[in-house]
Amino acid sequence: xxxxxAIRYDLENISNIITSYFDINKDNLFKSNKEExxxxxxxxxxxxxxxxxxxxxxxxxxxxxxxxNKIRNTVGRNNKNRSFYIELNNIKALCI
Numbered sequence: 001x002x003x004x005x006a007i008r009y010d011l012e013n014i015s016n017i018i019t020s021y022f023d024i025n026k027d028n029l030f031k032s033n034k035e036e037x038x039x040x041x042x043x044x045x046x047x048x049x050x051x052x053x054x055x056x057x058x059x060x061x062x063x064x065x066x067x068x069n070k071i072r073n074t075v076g077r078n079n080k081n082r083s084f085y086i087e088l089n090n091i092k093a094l095c096i
Contacts, residue, residue, distance in 0.1 A: 007060045017094050043088050046075040
């Protein structure tokens with residue numbers, strides 16, 4: 001199993017948990033800009049960033065490295081949206 005296979009595996013599992021949690025269509029996870037889908041996408045990328053490099057996540061997801069980096073940095077230091085962090089922590093608990 002290559003590192004990209006491992007990322008794809010985690011991406012699949014975590015995105016299943018996230019789409020179920022947010023009750024959204026998995027096909028829209030990287031396409032839509034609706035608020036709840038963007039939050040779901042941010043949760044997914046942030047969780048993956050705790051395990052993999054930005055460049056590797058970008059390659060597997062199709063997002064640019066700068067977008068992945070922006071998500072990681074934004075979530076890591078932005079504490080304005082309390083409900084988002086509650087959802088993120090709930091999802092992290094489901095992913096363990």
